[in-house]
Amino acid sequence: MKRRTWLLRVAVVTLIAGPVAIGAYVKSQQDCQQSLLNPFTFAYFRLVSRERVSSTSNIFKLQPAKPDDNRQVYESAWRTGIWSVMFKQPQLQIGRHYTPLPPVDQSEDEMLRFFIRRDPHGEMSRYLNGLSSGSKVEIRGPQIEFEISSDVRDILFIAGGTGIAPALQAAYTLLSRTSDTNKPRMHILWATRRREDCLGGSSNNNQTGAPRSSWLIGFFGTKPSSPAAVILEPPTSGAIVKQIESLQSQYPGQLTVRYFVDEENTFIGKDSILDFTNSESSQGSHHKKLILISGPEGFISYLAGPKVWARGRELQGPLQGVIKELDPKDWSVWKL
Numbered sequence: 568m569k570r571r572t573w574l575l576r577v578a579v580v581t582l583i584a585g586p587v588a589i590g591a592y593v594k595s596q597q598d599c600q601q602s603l604l605n606p607f608t609f610a611y612f613r614l615v616s617r618e619r620v621s622s623t624s625n626i627f628k629l630q631p632a633k634p635d636d637n638r639q640v641y642e643s644a645w646r647t648g649i650w651s652v653m654f655k656q657p658q659l660q661i662g663r664h665y666t667p668l669p670p671v672d673q674s675e676d677e678m679l680r681f682f683i684r685r686d687p688h689g690e691m692s693r694y695l696n697g698l699s700s701g702s703k704v705e706i707r708g709p710q711i712e713f714e715i716s717s718d719v720r721d722i723l724f725i726a727g728g729t730g731i732a733p734a735l736q737a738a739y740t741l742l743s744r745t746s747d748t749n750k751p752r753m754h755i756l757w758a759t760r761r762r763e764d765c766l767g768g769s770s771n772n773n774q775t776g777a778p779r780s781s782w783l784i785g786f787f788g789t790k791p792s793s794p795a796a797v798i799l800e801p802p803t804s805g806a807i808v809k810q811i812e813s814l815q816s817q818y819p820g821q822l823t824v825r826y827f828v829d830e831e832n833t834f835i836g837k838d839s840i841l842d843f844t845n846s847e848s849s850q851g852s853h854h855k856k857l858i859l860i861s862g863p864e865g866f867i868s869y870l871a872g873p874k875v876w877a878r879g880r881e882l883q884g885p886l887q888g889v890i891k892e893l894d895p896k897d898w899s900v901w902k903l
């Protein structure tokens with residue numbers, strides 16, 4: 568039936584416009600069906616599964632709709648640093664960027680996994696959460712968001728919410744450069760709204776002194792709720808925490824993480840940043856050191872000042888906020 572419709576369309580095109588149009592039409596059909604990830608045209612992938620991480624986030628697993636070999640494309644992006652792909656919402660013809668999580672299983676090397684916030688008011692979020700397994704999804708990329716140059720040895724990554732996805736990418740790229748003579752280090756400060764977002768994530772991150780005001784104040788105009796009961800020994804780790812732990816066991820001592828949970832009144836403070844930037848092992852190194860920040864706009868502004876738009880492009884804007892006050896010498900700062 569499908570084949571007959573296709574042949575009918577070719578016949579109509581033949582009559583109307585001749586061989587040139589046929590060539591263009593067939594080419595466009597081929598392009599539509601391709602599953603090779605590329606920055607110029609949307610490639611077809613299929614939704615394999617949507618795994619619940621918390622009430623506000625899921626991990627989406629996609630695989631190419633056809634057995635196109637995407638491994639080289641992925642490998643090149645993973646070697647470079649932080650990257651995203653654009654998803655298309657075909658009914659509204661809008662696109663949104665999402666950050667692939669590093670691979671966890673070699674047998675799934677054709678797949679891409681995404682940690683996506685569930686937002687009932689978000690157009691793309693609503694679309695993605697309404698898809699059933701096996702649905703086609705159109706994506707385009709990779710788009711390199713930040714290149715981690717080969718001279719970088721220390722990264723402090725400050726992540727808010729799904730900003731943990733680029734943090735995991737940075738860890739994956741940086742730590743994969745480990746050798747007998749090169750032991751790069753990375754420290755992640757991850758702030759989430761609720762414990763359910765980072766279930767099982769343990770760190771002695773209780774701040775001393777009075778609780779600080781949250782970055783959520785101002786951004787959402789709400790005060791943090793009173794401290795909820797702290798879960799001391801959560802039954803199992805969430806999917807993202809598991810992936811962090813897996814990287815930690817693969818690179819012992821090279822990746823450290825502190826978890827901050829808004830509903831538990833633990834917030835990223837100056838001391839948590841200084842603990843790493845002033846640590847003995849970060850001192851005296853002649854290699855490049857980076858502070859990367861990713862999360863909601865309010866989170867980035869609070870820590871390092873807002874990004875700005877000029878001449879149709881998003882620019883870094885001046886360094887402000889908490890990090891400007893700390894003025895960590897020898898550290899370059901980048902807002903993602």
Ligand SMILES: Cc1cc2nc3c(=O)[nH]c(=O)nc-3n(C[C@H](O)[C@H](O)[C@H](O)COP(=O)(O)OP(=O)(O)OC[C@H]3O[C@@H](n4cnc5c(N)ncnc54)[C@H](O)[C@@H]3O)c2cc1C
Pocket residue numbers: 651663664665666667681682683684685686687688689690691692693712729732
């Ligand atoms: C490089 C890059 C990488 C990214 N990676 C990720 C990632 O890995 N995971 C992830 O989850 N996100 C990621 N994002 C964010 C993502 O691209 C989207 O911006 C996000 O998912 C929201 O898109 P949306 O279409 O669902 O929401 P939109 O429709 O664009 O809405 C945006 C905001 O406006 C609010 N809003 C819209 N309409 C209403 C309304 N009527 N009433 C009240 N509020 C409303 C929504 O609640 C939402 O908060 C990334 C962004 C970039 C730039």
